[in-house]
Amino acid sequence: SLIKTPNLDWLSQHGVRFTNSFVANSLSGPSRACMLTDKHSYSNGFTDNTKRFDGSQQTYPKLLQKAGYETAIVGKWHLSSNPTGFDYWNILIGQGEYYNPDFIDNGKRVRLPGYVTNITTDLALDWLDKRHNPNKPFCLLIHNKAPHRVWMPDTCDLDAFNDRVYPMPKTFYDDYKGRKAAAKQEMSIIKDMDLVYDLKMADKENEIHSNPELEKWGRANYARMTPSQRAQWDKHYAPIIQKFKKDGLSGRALAEWKYQRYMHDYLRVIRSVDRNVGRVIDYLRQHDMLDNTMIVYTSDQGFYLGEHGWFDKRFMYEESFRTPLLVYYPNGKRGDIEQMVQNIDYAPTFLQVAGVDVPKDIQGVSMLPLLKGEKPKNWRKSLYYHYYEYPAEHSVCRHYGVRTDRYTLIHFYNDIDTWELYDLKKDPEQMHNLYGKPGFEKLTKKLKKELARLREQYNETNVTE
Structure with a gap:
């Protein structure tokens, strides 16, 4: 409703839009670690941005490599250690800069002239065009800096x-x-x-x-x-x-x-993202690759655009817990998918699509049946979330919680010990904390039981509070 995004719309119109897509930890580094490992933050060891990602652990790019795929990543990495499991990597340093950014090209630092979203796409298409072995299948991750703070628009978008x-x-x-x-x-x-x-x-x-x-x-x-x-x-x-x-x-x-x-600057950098998504789609179309290439558009997490008076993310509240997820899957389903999915589900999906066995220690669930239009009867009914980075920038307290199709229960801990309960149907903005209010005792007990089950399932019962 705020901006026209014709290229992202193309993905939605020719693929699927997940209307209930969520993250496991609404912070950029941890969220990326969850995607790579298909495990919650405590299990993959990267709980907050002060950590260093253990590159020796299992990731889906490594599993695809073993199956004969060429793998590459360009753009934002933000996991402190160097990428592993990639045949080619060219990453931004830290969060990266919008103008004339510094990249690390397979270990060599270089400053590239121009605007970061354009450069990231240039590097990705250059790899596809000149470096990728056309006789091998590939997995290419294109990680934009935008729309990360501080939302500096490209010069061509300044007056948009x-x-x-x-x-x-x-x-x-x-x-x-x-x-x-x-x-x-x-x-x-x-x-x-x-x-x-x-x-x-x-x-x-x-x-x-x-x-x-x-x-x-x-x-x-x-x-x-x-x-x-x-x-x-x-x-x-x-x-x-x-x-x-x-x-x-x-x-x-x-x-x-x-x-x-x-809002003006945030949406201007979104415009550059959409334009460059279009460049990738055009490349695949021009090289007759659309019929056998899966395209996934997502993000680290959602972001506050003034809701509750905020910018940034971190909280389990809906605006930052949710994240966009569009998938173009050739010959697959078209339209909206309502089942709850999480970013720990990406890896098993990619592995199944590639015909690779999904390791038993992976914590997510493949979305492939949903992409094929199936409706699994035993699909998950709840999601687990855990945020760890406190005390730190923006001073968001540590918390974990459970979300069902209608309710959210959150426990804030560490320097405080408070609970919050929301009815998402009656109170979608989560303004009215129902925890401890008369009449919600049975619901609270049920949600706490489900939360305890999830914490045990994801090996979080020993996390120190």
């Missing part, structure tokens, strides 16, 4: 949506009543979104100042641009900066100005 005014989420001014952990977070657009780093208000007069560390990085992002890139950037942002200084906004006016600036 200039006239749009985006509707404010109805929960933007949430007061977090009855939700202690939500009140403790530090990812508020009003309080925590930085003027220079996030909103690009680095003025030439050096009059606008913000968090010193973030301001330093914000000005460094600008400094790494070429003169031509800076000229186009300044043409767009200079008038916005000057008007901002003149208006002297405060209170709600400032909060809502921040929200509009955030």
Whole structure:
């Protein structure tokens, strides 16, 4: 409803859209580790972004390699250790930069000129065109930086949506009543979104100042641009900066100005992602590969676009627990799939599609029957989630929980010990914590029993609280 994405729409129209797709841990590094290993964070060892991924463990690219597949990854990696299980890897350093980013090309560091989404796609198509052995099947991971913070649009997208005014989420001014952990977070657009780093208000007069560390990085992002890139950037942002200084906004006016600036830049970088997804589809079409290539579009996690007044992710609440998942599977089902799936399900799906045996220690379930249009009677009825990174950036407390088709039960632990219960049918925005309220005792007991079952199933019963 916020942006037209014709190439992502093509995947949905010619494939399937999972309407109940979720992650296991809403944080980029851990989420990637879950995808690679098909195991929850505690089992794969990468519980938060301070960890280093153990590259010696089993991953689906390694299993595909053994089965004769060529494997490659380009773009964001963000797992600290070097990739393993790939015949070719060319990855961004850390989170990566939007302009003129540094890559590590199979161990060699190199700075590449241009815009990161275009470069990532260039590298991917170059590998397909010139490096890939056409006589072998392949698995290629194209990992974009966008739309990660700080949402710096490509120069060709700077003026996109200039006239749009985006509707404010109805929960933007949430007061977090009855939700202690939500009140403790530090990812508020009003309080925590930085003027220079996030909103690009680095003025030439050096009059606008913000968090010193973030301001330093914000000005460094600008400094790494070429003169031509800076000229186009300044043409767009200079008038916005000057008007901002003149208006002297405060209170709600400032909060809502921040929200509009955030939304414009976020959706502009989405535009670059969609455009480059189209380049990949076009390449496959032009090389007669669409009929035998599975295309999967997904993300690390969902992201707050002003809901509850937030940006970022981390919480088990719906906006960041959910993640997009579109799959083009030749000769497979078309339309929506409603069954609950999780990113630990990707690996067994890919392995089954490739005719590779799925190891018994894999914790996810293959989605292949769903892609074929089948409706398995014993499909899962609940999902498990666990977030570990605290104390850390954005101050989201540690928590784990269970979600069914209608209810979510969350336990926040470590420095606090609180529970939250939501009826997703009556309260989809999760504003009203029902835990401890009269009449919900039996439901709470049932959900806690299911949560305990999942924790045992995923070997989490020994996790220290």
